Amino acid sequence: MGLVSLYALENNGVRHLSAVLRGAGWSVTEVYFKDWVNNHFPWPAEREIDALIELLREQGVSVIGLSVRASAFHRVAAHITHRLRAALGLRVIWGGMHPTFQPERCIAIADAIAVGEVDLAVVDYFLALEAGGSGAGLPGFWVREGDEIVRADLAPLVDLATLPFRDYHTQLDKWSIEGDRVQQGDPFISNPEFTVLASRGCPYWTCTFCSNTVTKPLTEGLGPTFRIRPVEDLICELEAVRALCPDIKVVRFDDEVFPLHPAWIAELAEKWPQRVGLPFEVLVDPRMVREAPLRQLKAAGLRALCMGIQASERVNRELYHRPVSDAQIIEAQRIFRAVGVRSNLQLIWDDPMSTEADKDSLFRLLMALEQPFELYLFGLTLYPETHLARRLLREGWVTEADIEGLHTRAFEQFRVDLSYPRPAADQRWLALIVLLNKRLLPKSLIWKLYASEALRADPRPLVAFAQGANLVKMSAVVAELLRDGELSPLLLRRWLNPRSLVTM
Ligand code: B12
Structure with a gap:
């Protein structure tokens, strides 16, 4: 089976499930499809979706699980689901926090959804699929058969001590897709x-x-x-x-x-x-x-x-x-x-x-x-x-x-991000807050900036000052991470986004 993590290289859910499923004897192809970027949500390019389809086809998966953690992924998950189903003709099952939040909305798109925790319940579900069933009625899973939806209760919450560790050791059955790169191996393993x-x-x-x-x-x-x-x-x-x-x-x-x-x-x-x-x-x-x-x-x-x-x-x-x-x-x-x-x-x-x-x-x-x-x-x-x-x-x-x-x-x-459109009064507060913990600036200066009527009327110079202080701070943080060997390409890609400079 194929388990696809959407925009998350860490994805505890996928790692737990693949550990459980491999432990029960199945072969699982884990795919980390794109990574999240801070303050920017890049819609997948068609060539990335094509690469995902090709990979799942090559691996011969018989069913596809999509892990949809954030509700913000709803539309992208729907788009990918339609493309996968059309190209491969396979059942697509959604799991993660989003289907747990909005099961009705998700079951309208996926063939089945996992609601709540299914670390152990997933085994019974896949056993049912293997035996030619649909898994309808099994705790933790809602199943759509044509227009009919079979809803079920949640599975019992798991005892954390009984779970296998997340799978970081498997390498050959893991892939990541980003841009033109389809890479074999765990994409998170070298992260500091x-x-x-x-x-x-x-x-x-x-x-x-x-x-x-x-x-x-x-x-x-x-x-x-x-x-x-x-x-x-x-x-x-x-x-x-x-x-x-x-x-x-x-x-x-x-x-x-x-x-x-x-x-x-x-x-x-x-x-x-x-x-x-x-x-x-x-x-x-x-x-x-x-x-x-x-x-x-x-x-x-x-x-x-x-x-x-x-x-x-x-x-x-x-x-x-x-x-x-x-x-x-x-x-x-x-x-x-x-x-x-x-x-x-x-x-x-x-x-x-x-x-x-x-x-x-x-x-x-x-x-x-x-x-x-x-x-x-x-x-x-x-x-x-x-x-x-x-x-x-x-x-x-x-x-x-x-x-x-x-x-x-x-x-x-x-x-x-200070350059995001907000009312002037909010820009002033944000700029003051960004400045107040900068070590080189004395509190007396912050109080003066706070009291300035001119800056209250037009906070633009204050915002520019805060942006400058923010950049200096960001450079210092990067230098510190570099010194400590903690600056990874992953961190840079996620956080150093010139289109949206986060406040620090
Ligand atoms: C830890 C955490 C993170 C970590 C993830 C670390 C990691 N190694 O995975 C980090 C900091 C990276 C993170 C980032 C984000 N997170 Co977060 N995160 C959490 C937190 C606190 C726990 C998640 C977790 O690991 N749970 C344990 C695992 C085992 O559970 P699980 O992922 O839900 O998976 C289980 C089931 O859902 C299911 N399942 C999952 N996938 C699949 C797939 C299939 C096919 C099946 C059958 C089942 C299944 O089975 C799993 C086992 O039971 C939750 C809160 C919560 N209580 O869930 C928020 C939470 C999930 N995060 C949230 C958000 C919004 C985000 C971000 C978008 C925030 C941001 N902008 O950075 C990003 C998105 C990153 C991404 N692309 O996924 C929201 C989602 C809310 C929503 N409805 O959108 C939550 C619910 C917190 C909240 N604010 O309420 N997060």
Whole structure:
């Protein structure tokens, strides 16, 4: 069978499924079809789709699975599905977060879809296909037979300890397609940054912009939604991967929030240095930041962490249902400084509800934080069916065209770009925010820029200054990555996009 990852070289889903399916005795052709580029969404060229068709034909696959993670891929996935079906006459099955979010919309195009987690359920489904059936009625799969759609319940949530490790060792059955290149072998194996999940789900899950507001209600009663892998299991995977990929320089934990349970942290802190010994980075929530576990992690190799601030206290509470106080954020940043880990603080810009007063209070919060810190600014993306998208639609703030699926904002303004058209008042706030954490600029200067009536009336000089500071910062970051051997062609391709320079 052929498993195709759309615009994602990492794709945990495809790697888990191929490991399970190979373990059950099937031969799987994994194809990494194009990679994602930051703030740019290149539609596939016809020659790339032709190359995909040829490859799947040559490999003799009998069924095609398409992994559609982001809703922004809906239209491209539909286009590729039609082309594959017409050329090869094979069944095309979609899986990933997008069909889980919008099953009805996806089953109208694919022959079958996987809804929710199917790490283990996939075996029964493919056994059914092998036996000449359609898999209709099997948990986790919806099947379309002509005009009839057979819907099924979700499969039980998996116990993470029972899963095989993601497949990084197979080389001959893996391919990547980008432009004119069809390359055999794992396209991610030489990347200096290795990504891994220590958990699935989120202990908070109420943030209205997030997928968990969709999946949590769907999976009620199917097992615990927030699951943490046993430390030993995680360490064994990392040991195996290190042996395979000697180029790894840093491990990034992609968990929605990194588990900070005391016993789990203690075991990780004890085992990591001897058995993995690489620096690592995690993502935390301000509500869980405590000094003691972070000190243990720092001693084990924690070098940086990401933490979402998102917006002003009011907007976080009223729009995002994320009750975090400014005091909690100030205290978390104090702890990061005390422990000595780099902090990357994340903001969500472009929501329709923040007033000038909200933006002012967010600016003041950022000015009150202990320096240094990095700031990552993201443009608000509305994923279909999330609590936030439903509310903004219901209240008339946005239209269907603003929701991912019709929109592809997750790619066009994922990281905020100062040259993107925005109202002048927002340009001023963004420029001030970009400048406020630049080490060479004293706070007194930022306050002067903030107070300037001339810049309030016409922020263009301020924006130009911020763009300049941003470029200097970006050069420094590139130089640092180069020095540490962490600058990969992949990173350059994804982030250094001259058409949309992200703010740093
Ligand atoms: C980690 C993560 C990432 C990592 C991925 C690392 C990796 N190694 O894969 C990184 C940082 C690279 C990333 C990038 C992006 N991400 Co992301 N990511 C996640 C996160 C937190 C977990 C994903 C994961 O690995 N889950 C574990 C795996 C095993 O699950 P899975 O991929 O869903 O696969 C399972 C099933 O879906 C199914 N399945 C998957 N594919 C297939 C295919 C077939 C044929 C079948 C049968 C089944 C099947 O089986 C798998 C096993 O159960 C999710 C949130 C979430 N809870 O899912 C967001 C999430 C998926 N990401 C999201 C988005 C938007 C993005 C970006 C577009 C953001 C951006 N602009 O950078 C990019 C897109 C990259 C891409 N091209 O896919 C959104 C998607 C929302 C939506 N509806 O569009 C989510 C849901 C987060 C959110 N905001 O709510 N992401």
